[in-house]
Amino acid sequence: MTLATDTNSPMDAGSGADSDGAVNLSGAQVHFVGIGGCGMSGLARMARARGARCDGTDQAPGAPIDQLRQDGIEVRLEQSAGCVPDDCDMLVISAAIRDEHPEVVEARRRGVPVLKYAQLLGRLMLDQTGVAIAGTHGKSTTCSLLSHVLIQCGLDPSLIVGAQCPQIGGGWRVGARDLLVAEACEFDRSFLNLNPTHAVILNIEEDHLDIYRDLGEIVDAFASFARRLPGRGSLLVNHEMPHRLAVTAGLDCAVETIGFAPQADWRVELDETPGAPRARLHDASGTVCTWQCPIPGEHMAYNAAAAAVTAHRLGAAWTDVGAALETFAGLERRMQPLGHRDLPSGRLTVVDDYGHHPTEIDTTLRALRRHARPKRLICVFQPHQHSRTRFLMEHFAVSFSAADVVIVPHIYFVRDPKKEQHTVSSRDLVDRLRQRGITAMHLYPFEAIVEQLELIARDGDLLVTMGAGDVWKVAEGFLGAKREN
Known part of the structure; x- marks a missing residue:
């Protein structure tokens, strides 16, 4: 079974695996290396929901491994050449897995395609309406907020979040609608493998300087990510960030800004009354949505507002969006x-x-x-x-x-x-x-x-x-x- 063209190197993030179009996983044996991570475990379940036979390896036991096994996905706590199934059709690796990893070496020896997590996720987006949340900070929170709102509003998305949010089913979900919400991580330029229709860029700052030479390279990577959006798509971007114009210049998709500044297309207002903080979201016509903030902080109000605008763009009514935001219970390890x-x-x-x-x-x-x-x-x-x-x-x-x-x-x-x-x-x-x-x-x-x-x-x-x-x-x-x- 031929499913994908292998990348020349698993660390070559620029060599997207989407050139063959949307992938059909029905009946395929897909092996995940580093399957215990939030994203990888969710992707394995998503692949299985599309008909794949999935298994994987990781280095240490833990709750995610136990849950995968309970769900019927075999996981071995060793990582050697012998762990690659004899009938393996595709090997999927997390961003941390290097070229010399024994399972990667064995798969290549056999001619088995090797894809990164983001490459497979990007290919799964090709036959769906993909929504990608990018930024140095706030990706998991905003992705969880958006997913929660979409679920509450009956839009039934599939999702992969890089954190555990019990309210939305953990870090993954397979919905009935043609809608896939995912984080877009800039580490290793992974987000350049995604194929979203709509995207959010929350902020851009210096980070991952073991990968990027300087802030300029980071901005260039975000600009490349934005250029992956189709003309029918949209980008919601932080109004106040200094690099906004560099990222959005020349885009064919619709571009709108969000922030606390009066000039933003979508303006966030936060009343931090002790015990009852309340946020308001305004567009050019006035206030469109209000909600009592379940989690404190200006950054949380901003993340919720970005989720609100995106949910409305996908078809949710403003009144339902505000009501859903008020019931968000948070996610693990975020305040x-x-x-x-x-x-x-x-x-x-x-x-x-x-x-x-x-x-x-x-x-x-x-x-x-x-x-x-x-x-x-x-x-x-x-x-x-x-x-x-x-x-x-x-x-x-x-x-x-x-x-x-x-x-x-x-x-x-x-x-x-x-x-x-x-x-x-x-x-x-x-x-x-x-x-x-x-x-x-x-x-x-x-x-x-x-x-x-x-x-x-x-x-x-x-x-x-x-x-x-x-x-x-x-x-x-x-x-x-x-x-x-």
Whole structure:
């Protein structure tokens, strides 16, 4: 069975696999390498819903692996050449899988097509109305918000989100309508493999500087992504971002802007009344939608507004959109309340968040301080990637001004070459923070952080664990059996 043309290299993001058109997976044996990730596990289920026989491999056990097995998808916790099925028609890899991976080498030896996650997802979009949410920040949240609104409004989308949102079925869903909603990730230029009809670009900032040379290259990549939209499609783009015109110049599709500025095509207004924040969305004719914000923060109101405009473009009525936004319950690791901990002196609140970029940290901490009004805000921040920490060190140094205490464990090592570990450490960040007058300390392992929290926790504190690694374990360890909901 011939399904796709193999890329010359799994790391060559520019060699799109969409040249053969929409893919027919009926009866195909599709093997997923790195199947436990949010996107990959969802894509495997989506492929199976289209008639494929799916299996996969990953490195470690966990809830996603257990759920895949419960759903009847075989997963092996080893990654070797022998794991590739004898009758494999296609091998799908996550962005983290490298060219020398044994399963990739074996598939190529046999002549089995190798596609990246984004390449297969892009081909699945070709025979549907694809909606792609792009941006440095807010992709998972906006994608989840949009999916929730579409479901509540009866538009029944298929979706893949890079996070767990129980309200929409987790991180994936197969709907009955000809509509597919997905995140468009700029890492490794993956989003250049997608084929959306409609897209949103929430923001553009420096990130993934292990992939991109500078901000200019990042802007160029987003411009290339925007040019993939067809003339019948649309782009909703952040009005205030400095690179808007560079991204939208020469596009054939409809382009509209969204933001807090009066000049935006869609203007967001937020009334942050304590306990009852309310957002309003305006177009040139006036107010079109209002909703009480279920999650605090200007960034959350903006994400919800982008979801609202997109849902309306896809056919949802404004009144239904506003009602749906008010019932959004959030997603895991995005300003997620975990519970409370009773102390001898009173009570402490614990929140977990995925923020790992300076802008995300600053925005989230400020939102928590304004909304929760804690006596102290304690942040346990786990830097993610040595290269990101090194490239953005001075940005990180100014992103914790809303915190009273910052505890920094070791940097979470992922993707970087081993030599990167010797170029920067958590102590470097702690030194920068202390120079700015912030109470900061470097502690490791996580058990030592929990012990420190036991010593310093006071009534009225808010503890937030933050980072894209496994720092959530600190929150769980501190709450333990003493959790109070």
